[in-house]
Amino acid sequence: MAKRIAIIGAGPAGMAAAYFAAEGGAEVDLYDKNPVIGKKYVYVPWEGCELTHEGNTEDFMENYARGAEFLTYSLDKFTSKDAVKLLKKLGVKVTTNEDGVIIPTNGDTQELKKAFEEKLQELNVNLCVSSKVQEILADGRKITGIKVHNKEVKYDKVIIATGGAARPKLGASDDGYEFAKEFGHSITKPLPAISEVETNEKLGKFLSGLEVSSVAVSVYRNKHKHLERNGKILFTDHGLMGDAILFLSGIISRLSENNKVEISIDFVPLKSKEMIDRDLVAKSSLNSSHLVGDILKEYLDPRLLPVMTRFYRIQETKPMSHITNLERKSLVLFLKDFRVTVKRVKPFFAAFYTSGGVDVEEINPKTMESKLVKGLYFCGEVLDVDGGPGGYNMHSAFATGYTAGKAVSRGAKTKKAKKKSSASKKAAKKSDKGDQQEAEEVDDQSSIKVA
Numbered sequence: 001m002a003k004r005i006a007i008i009g010a011g012p013a014g015m016a017a018a019y020f021a022a023e024g025g026a027e028v029d030l031y032d033k034n035p036v037i038g039k040k041y042v043y044v045p046w047e048g049c050e051l052t053h054e055g056n057t058e059d060f061m062e063n064y065a066r067g068a069e070f071l072t073y074s075l076d077k078f079t080s081k082d083a084v085k086l087l088k089k090l091g092v093k094v095t096t097n098e099d100g101v102i103i104p105t106n107g108d109t110q111e112l113k114k115a116f117e118e119k120l121q122e123l124n125v126n127l128c129v130s131s132k133v134q135e136i137l138a139d140g141r142k143i144t145g146i147k148v149h150n151k152e153v154k155y156d157k158v159i160i161a162t163g164g165a166a167r168p169k170l171g172a173s174d175d176g177y178e179f180a181k182e183f184g185h186s187i188t189k190p191l192p193a194i195s196e197v198e199t200n201e202k203l204g205k206f207l208s209g210l211e212v213s214s215v216a217v218s219v220y221r222n223k224h225k226h227l228e229r230n231g232k233i234l235f236t237d238h239g240l241m242g243d244a245i246l247f248l249s250g251i252i253s254r255l256s257e258n259n260k261v262e263i264s265i266d267f268v269p270l271k272s273k274e275m276i277d278r279d280l281v282a283k284s285s286l287n288s289s290h291l292v293g294d295i296l297k298e299y300l301d302p303r304l305l306p307v308m309t310r311f312y313r314i315q316e317t318k319p320m321s322h323i324t325n326l327e328r329k330s331l332v333l334f335l336k337d338f339r340v341t342v343k344r345v346k347p348f349f350a351a352f353y354t355s356g357g358v359d360v361e362e363i364n365p366k367t368m369e370s371k372l373v374k375g376l377y378f379c380g381e382v383l384d385v386d387g388g389p390g391g392y393n394m395h396s397a398f399a400t401g402y403t404a405g406k407a408v409s410r411g412a413k414t415k416k417a418k419k420k421s422s423a424s425k426k427a428a429k430k431s432d433k434g435d436q437q438e439a440e441e442v443d444d445q446s447s448i449k450v451a
């Protein structure tokens, strides 16, 4: 008998899990409380849909502020190349942009939703939309089914792919956390991530819209440095965005609960404070005709100069030969350690992701099964995994969905189906030598099987 699987949540994680579970021979019902699948990103009029990113597992691991170790297995088994292969098999055309991000070629996120929908139907997955799962049923520590539309339905296994708490208007809810808690799972407090960081300093007045590349951003709580990230920052009306800030925003959310958090920006990460100081000393010699502003323009975008005037009270028109030692030290600080204080990370209504979720210590990383309850699985944003911008969160949703889908369907194929699959592999090999590699993958249990 094929295994009966319920998947709760038809976002990227649930869709991937459904795909691999059904393809592995399981009978799958995919539930979503929304009237459509994949609502979170599909219905956003946002052309920057980032599906995955170029790179190997090590590159990927550097892009998860939390949960990287836990993800290693899934990232190894389902690489960005595998994601691209899967998307191509689904009929979604993808392109790699100049930053290495893999995006839909025509910028249409609907295409992915439609492709998944068609493929899942082809694989006989029941798409149960407008169906909010109310409860997960168990007999002691073993899953027995779910409750939906006030009815109990039996299943062998249940995958929770309910996503995180970001963007309630797009369907985000606490359901996954509540289900997990019912079974004794610990939840790391969900907090907004990939979200604008608002600062107490009103920089937007001078700098709103200015993007600065190749800076190093460090996060300090109570004067203790926690994390550093290199990348871009973008000054907004009320604070900061840009990939370096967005990557850190989940950590900043957590650190700034009841604590003073400072962000330090190093505009010249390739030169030490000492090197810059020596350079400024040389340029402030008595016969120097340099102005402060001219010198600083050698290091940073001139649009940042009004900030120096305002924060350090040094006029850009002041001759370098007239600056005091203290002022020179201030210039070094401005270039290497410009500090702003965090007011807040913009809440869930504006965040793109959730930092926190189901504690991954209680999940088997090779199957996504709960270590506490047999037959209960998790994948996607509901887990305490915190990826940066650039396609890493969509990828971890796909990759953990892959691992969960594979695990729930393990052993699900009947002997007859296996025989059929082996025969079609031989046929594929014969008919198209060029496609040999793909045909081999169909029978390789440890790699993706795409229909």
Ligand SMILES: Cc1cc2nc3c(=O)[nH]c(=O)nc-3n(C[C@H](O)[C@H](O)[C@H](O)COP(=O)(O)OP(=O)(O)OC[C@H]3O[C@@H](n4cnc5c(N)ncnc54)[C@H](O)[C@@H]3O)c2cc1C
Binding pocket: 008, 009, 010, 011, 012, 013, 014, 015, 031, 032, 033, 034, 037, 038, 039, 040, 041, 044, 046, 048, 049, 050, 051, 131, 132, 133, 134, 161, 162, 163, 164, 166, 167, 170, 171, 172, 173, 175, 176, 351, 352, 353, 379, 380, 381, 382, 390, 391, 392, 393, 394, 395, 397
């Ligand atoms: C506007 C926006 C843009 C984004 N863009 C990107 C991007 O370009 N690249 C990237 O990597 N990441 C992006 N993200 C993040 C990414 O979309 C999420 O991390 C990803 O969707 C998580 O996938 P998931 O399947 O775990 O959860 P979700 O996509 O949130 O799906 C969970 C699903 O579960 C359903 N559900 C919840 N509870 C129940 C229940 N009780 N019963 C039935 N169904 C339920 C919800 O309706 C929802 O459809 C974006 C996020 C947002 C908000």
